[in-house]
Amino acid sequence: MKKMRYGLFFGDSITYGEYDGVFGGWVDILKRYALQKYNEGSHELILFNLGIGGETTDGLVRRISNEMEARNAAEGNIIFIGYGANDLASKEGVQVVDSERFAVNILKAIQEAKKYSDDIYLVSILPFSNNVDGVVVSSGKLRTNDEVLIYNQILKNIAAENSLHYVDFYSAFLEDKEILLSADGVHPNEKGYGIMAEIVIPIIENYL
Template sequence: MIDTPLIRRSLLVLGLLGAAGLSGPALADGQPTVEQVAGMQKQLADWPQLARYRADNATLPAPTAGKPRVVFYGDSITDAWGRNHNGSVFFPGKDYVNRGISGQTTAQMLVRFRQDVIDLKPAAVVILAGTNDIAGNTGEATPAMIEDNLRSMTELAKANGIKVVLASVLPASDYPWRPGREPAPKIRALNGWLQQYASQVGATYLDYYSAMDDGQGGLPKRLSADGVHPNAAGYAIMAPLAEQAVQAALAR
């Protein structure tokens, strides 16, 4: 039997409804729908979503000489890159592997870092994360908590000989699924820390923010339909910046 009150308490604590993309209308009595309950049960059974890429990782061939593998690691902004825009290929001709999962926070990404990054034996990793922590997708996260998770991912990568690119969080003036959280100043503060930390530990800082800010801490409409996720024009700005940062990291 489904313990609906327990599930509803879990939603309040973990914010799984928005994190799982399950923010559709509930039943008239305020209870979650059957589809929402099934999605929540699935999310709770595999919180870091280790199953998402397990089969893909098992069939991924080893890197080839002279063609450095790079893992792009993140949330929905990475997940959608090269998948949802006119069938475009993710960095054609490159051994660049997309390991983004929509809705994820840095805590979830840290849990799956060994499986989805280290075990793929990349030369470098591009980490783009933090906006979902600020949104509270898996509960409230302090700046220190976000920073600790990013530090841990960086340290794991460096301990395994993987060059690290730390990407700035993209601008956002609001979150459609969690309105009213005023993320813009929090994103600016996190990016300031990311830049400083990258310099401190010898990682490469990738500044998407400056190229995409509308001047008020948000994404301009020409680059995003919802103010959070880039459209094709947004990814067209990000791609050369990412490539430049990857090459700089590999040259270190």
Template structure:
């Protein structure tokens, strides 16, 4: 039995997708269907996304959440953070780059005791209409800052022997097609796109 744990924020949770329920739910249905119809190894998908969460929140809950959901056989753990960390609120980053690195280091050290199959997913771009604009929630995000945080995430992944999944560059050209009206969360097409790029990382274990 394989357990896939997906930690993240509202994009992992699937917010703004009233059709498919987000990319983790798409994967859950896909692998469950294959298990029933093709008799593949059982694979459980755990959506551990919480809206608005930063890596500060991840540090607080990782060990408890992971301990309750790990398989004695095989575990894959995905981290999709940064969309809130990178946001400016009242002139300050919600989580500055150095604190982001410290938070991830703490969690990754715990995660490596569970499995060697760890993945960090890049932050997605925001839509052109809100790039550098303060939105009603009081948060401001820019693709320049997101690119800088993604560089940090990629370097961190390399230094720690973790797979970095670069969705930012895959998403960027079509960002205004794949993002919902709020300019931050994907729409159903965007979530489908994400699921198609995560799926092969899991399928190779079947």
């Protein structure tokens, strides 16, 4: 008997796939892959891209309960949570979501997600391009790669302490970030999104 599961991807514009006019971002690549596999005889895995541009973990905490309730597959769910690039940004010297609140928010979201799934993946924050590291950009936001390390460590610790999976996109981008990031220095380009999808394909294959 074929199973039907849902994959829910919570996140910001990087989950949504912004700046990728070719493939539509890493989650869309995975959607097409899962559908192709289903057509070839695999189990059905329906993926929902729940990324919202500009969102922080404050927004995640507000909506995760309703989103999960609306999309709860009887045969199981896989949940990906990818936040931090907006949380760690500073505006006029004030961090949007400081590291302490970030950790609390992630834990709250996990608590909610665990009501619906044991398969929860925390997604690392990507490094920023050298040309925006520590620079105030047109949106008024300032981001640093030092903060990325701090917030990623929080995610790693939470994953380890709660027996969750950690998806390390950061390491895959670090050496080639200037090639894999778009002109804004924050979002991946189509090549970068392709690499993200390649990293996650072996994960979703476990459910196909």
